Amino acid sequence: xxxxxILVVVCFVVAKFVLLPIRISGPSMLPxxxxxxxxxxxxxxxxxxxxxxxxVVAIRxxxxxxxxxxxxxxxxxxxxxxxxxxxxxxxxxxDEPYVRFPCYWEHEPRTLGPFDYYFVGDNRSMPQVDHxxxxxxxxxxxxxxxx
Amino acid sequence: xxxAFRGALAIIIIAAGVWIWLTFFPGPEQAIRKRLAEVxxxxxFAGNEGQLAKVxxxxxxxxxxxxxxxxxxxxxxxxxxxxGQDDLLKxxxxxxxxxxxxxxxxxxINITFAPGKTSAIANLTLKVRANGERDFxxxxxxxxxxxxxxxxxxxxxxxxxxxSRALNKNKLDGILSQASASARFWSAxxxxxxxxx
Numbered sequence: 001x002x003x004x005x006i007l008v009v010v011c012f013v014v015a016k017f018v019l020l021p022i023r024i025s026g027p028s029m030l031p032x033x034x035x036x037x038x039x040x041x042x043x044x045x046x047x048x049x050x051x052x053x054x055x056v057v058a059i060r061x062x063x064x065x066x067x068x069x070x071x072x073x074x075x076x077x078x079x080x081x082x083x084x085x086x087x088x089x090x091x092x093x094x095d096e097p098y099v100r101f102p103c104y105w106e107h108e109p110r111t112l113g114p115f116d117y118y119f120v121g122d123n124r125s126m127p128q129v130d131h132x133x134x135x136x137x138x139x140x141x142x143x144x145x146x147x
Numbered sequence: 148x149x150x151a152f153r154g155a156l157a158i159i160i161i162a163a164g165v166w167i168w169l170t171f172f173p174g175p176e177q178a179i180r181k182r183l184a185e186v187x188x189x190x191x192f193a194g195n196e197g198q199l200a201k202v203x204x205x206x207x208x209x210x211x212x213x214x215x216x217x218x219x220x221x222x223x224x225x226x227x228x229x230x231g232q233d234d235l236l237k238x239x240x241x242x243x244x245x246x247x248x249x250x251x252x253x254x255x256i257n258i259t260f261a262p263g264k265t266s267a268i269a270n271l272t273l274k275v276r277a278n279g280e281r282d283f284x285x286x287x288x289x290x291x292x293x294x295x296x297x298x299x300x301x302x303x304x305x306x307x308x309x310x311s312r313a314l315n316k317n318k319l320d321g322i323l324s325q326a327s328a329s330a331r332f333w334s335a336x337x338x339x340x341x342x343x344x
Contacts (some may be wrong), residue, residue: 024284025282026282044304057309059309060255060309061255061272061285061286061287061288061309062254062255062256062257062258062270062271062272062288063254063271063272064255065254065272066254066255066272066274067254068309068310070310116231120309129223130223132219132309132310133311134308134311135310135311136309136310136311140309
């Protein structure tokens with residue numbers, strides 16, 4: 001009985017504060033992450049270092065009940081541009097092996113603030129207008145997607 | 148054993164007392180949460196809602212807002228401002244005529260009070276399910292509430308862009324000065340299609 005109680009408490013603490021279980025909904029991270037898949041968000045991933053380019057992270061809205069799952073492409077202070085479907089960081093082409101579908105996005109250069117990151121999904125084949133992407137501050141990053 | 152029973156009974160009585168007190172005399176935060184839940188309930192509707200119920204619920208919904216209510220909606224499908232209870236009533240009726248059903252759920256409500264606790268700001272995530280679809284649309288929303296004659300009324304409501312596409316200010320000024328570029332900028336807003344819950 002005692003072991004069961006300890007196990008339940010440990011599971012609760014881990015699921016609440018360490019590995020947040022998530023259910024994926026929507027096509028914007030295809031083909032890297034499929035719709036309706038299950039994954040975890042590691043809330044401790046950025047305890048000792050800041051988020052890095054290429055990390056797939058969970059971004060909170062008003063709280064952690066619903067989050068966006070996106071990839072970081074732009075770091076604080078950088079200028080992000082979309083031209084003919086390619087991403088340019090400070091004018092240099094960004095190599096993105098995870099983008100498999102054709103993309104024709106265009107967007108003006110955007111310079112990020114000192115605490116801003118730029119997030120976008122891997123599925124760039126969908127119309128840009130239908131794809132949630134953009135910048136948000138560091139404090140909105142809940143953690144790194146585990147798998 | 149007798150003492151344990153008495154202790155448990157005392158705890159139950161105290162808990163019940165606290166629950167009754169909070170139900171009848173809610174603190175400002177509980178009052179606002181209850182108020183917002185009622186708004187979500189009234190704004191939601193099922194497919195079988197009758198014509199009279201439609202009008203009654205839409206009208207009742209407006210009583211939760213101040214007469215000078217301002218609602219700013221800035222989402223990909225809609226960019227509009229509503230002002231006053233009449234506009235709100237028209238919008239509520241309009242939504243009911245366009246959609247077959249609507250379900251609104253409020254999540255992660257964060258409330259901040261102004262000094263004096265006569266006004267407050269509530270940030271929350273709105274989970275919207277329309278026409279009985281399985282997929283939902285999340286939207287971050289900010290409400291400004293005012294306490295008027297003992298009741299918390301919504302004075303302002305606006306959508307929040309979680310991921311902003313705003314350009315730096317100089318660039319933005321330049322773009323906004325050109326009508327065509329400006330139109331392109333605003334049309335670039337994207338819906339919240341990809342979420343993980």
